Amino acid sequence: xxxxxxxxxxxxxxxxxxxxxxxxxxxxxxxxxxxxxxxxxxxxxxxxxxxxxxxxxxxxxxxxxxxxxxxxxxxxxxxxxxxxxxxxxxxxxxxxxxxxxxxxxxxxxxxxxxxxxxxxxxxxxxxxxxxxxxxxxxxxxxxxxxxxxxxxxxxxxxxxxxxxxxxxxxxxxxxxxxxxxxx
Numbered sequence: 001x002x003x004x005x006x007x008x009x010x011x012x013x014x015x016x017x018x019x020x021x022x023x024x025x026x027x028x029x030x031x032x033x034x035x036x037x038x039x040x041x042x043x044x045x046x047x048x049x050x051x052x053x054x055x056x057x058x059x060x061x062x063x064x065x066x067x068x069x070x071x072x073x074x075x076x077x078x079x080x081x082x083x084x085x086x087x088x089x090x091x092x093x094x095x096x097x098x099x100x101x102x103x104x105x106x107x108x109x110x111x112x113x114x115x116x117x118x119x120x121x122x123x124x125x126x127x128x129x130x131x132x133x134x135x136x137x138x139x140x141x142x143x144x145x146x147x148x149x150x151x152x153x154x155x156x157x158x159x160x161x162x163x164x165x166x167x168x169x170x171x172x173x174x175x176x177x178x179x180x181x182x183x
Contacts, residue, residue, distance in 0.1 A: 039136035058153035072101040091123035
């Protein structure tokens with residue numbers, strides 16, 4: 001049935017459509033965007049190791065619900081320096097991943113640490129652990145700024161995780177470990 005015919009029937013029956021107004025965010029912190037600068041600016045080929053690290057969180061579906069993979073990648077070598085699989089999206093998981101990455105590089109910290117604008121990456125805990133690094137944030141609603149780590153997460157799902165029916169956290173952990181630490 002066409003939209004016009006549906007409209008005719010609705011008018012005959014005295015029915016009219018209700019339009020729901022979209023919610024509009026009206027109060028903003030005008031200083032918030034100024035603090036979240038994009039230092040990386042899609043320059044994905046640094047000249048040396050530990051110049052730029054990128055990080056992101058992805059969801060992995062299990063039969064018991066989602067688990068969350070947080071990864072840190074060195075853009076120079078494209079190596080995953082550290083990863084944490086968790087049951088929650090708390091900032092402490094991002095902090096743990098950053099600390100593991102610094103440990104992996106024997107205490108060497110990157111000049112620039114780039115990520116998206118997720119609440120975990122603007123939390124006080126994260127800012128404390130990255131205070132000696134220059135934080136860089138993707139532009140609002142623009143995933144291409146973080147394309148390298150987004151691409152890795154897409155790859156691990158497409159090439160490996162989507163092959164299995166993952167039942168729980170432990171099984172997801174094993175599959176992620178096999179992909180990152182074994183391949």
